[in-house]
Every structure is written in C-alpha cells, then in structure tokens.
C-alpha cells in the first residue's frame with residue numbers, strides 16, 4: 065500500500081512538472097505561432113535574434129505586459145480573451161529563449177511585476193484616448 069501511494073505521488077510529481085515545463089511551448093504553438101513564426105504584421109519572429117535583442121533588453125516584465133495589453137499589430141492576449149497572464153508570460157519566455165534570452169518561467173515576483181506594468185500601460189493608453 066505504501067509502495068503504491070509512493071508510486072502515485074511520483075507519477076503526479078512528474079506528470080505535473082512536465083506539464084508545467086511544456087506550457088510555454090504549448091501556448092506558443094496554440095496561440096502565438098501563427099504570427100510569430102512567419103512575422104505577420106511585423107511580429108518579431110521566433111529565432112530572429114536581431115529583432116528580439118532590443119525587446120529582451122527592455123525586459124521580461126515590460127514586454128510581457130505590453131504584449132498582453134496589445135501593441136500595434138499585436139492583439140491583446142494574443143487574440144485569446146481567456147488566456148491567463150501566467151500562460152501568456154510563459155509563451156513569451158519560450159519565444160524569447162528561442163531568440164537569445166535566458167529567462168525563467170515567471171514566479172510570484174515576476175507575475176507581480178508584470179501586473180504592475182499592465183496597470184501602468186492601461187493608464188497610459190487611457191490617457192491617450
């Protein structure tokens with residue numbers, strides 16, 4: 065019985081961590097790839113280090129927030145209204161890391177920083193109208 069529950073616990077641990085690990089890539093493939101592979105509307109192409117370098121320099125919290133709110137040809141949330149900030153952020157990490165960055169999936173602290181940037185960006189956009 066004890067062995068059995070250890071086995072279940074192990075399965076859950078590995079199943080769960082590999083799902084988390086694959087999240088950024090999965091979201092990218094589902095939602096972002098259609099534009100970010102081909103460079104539709106001048107979307108920064110995944111793997112185009114020259115295009116990504118200035119974005120990477122701007123920083124993870126800022127470009128994730130700006131992408132999530134939407135910027136020019138980039139639709140808010142990648143055009144998927146129910147996409148969470150966390151999933152969006154993971155997909156951004158996946159793309160950036162294919163293009164020269166070495167970012168980590170967002171932790172609590174990073175998600176808070178992204179939230180703050182989103183609020184700031186929304187205020188800025190509201191002023192313009």
Ligand code: HEC
Nearest residue numbers: 095096099105106107127130131135136137138142155156
């Ligand atoms: C309909 C096409 C389209 C889809 C789908 C799309 N993007 Fe974009 N994305 C763009 C375009 C175009 C830009 C460039 C915007 C600009 O700077 O003019 C962009 C820019 C970005 C940026 C840089 C933002 C900045 O600060 O300049 C990030 C980050 C980003 N996208 C993330 C994502 C993620 C993550 C997804 C999927 C969840 C996604 N995009 C889906 C078109 C798209």
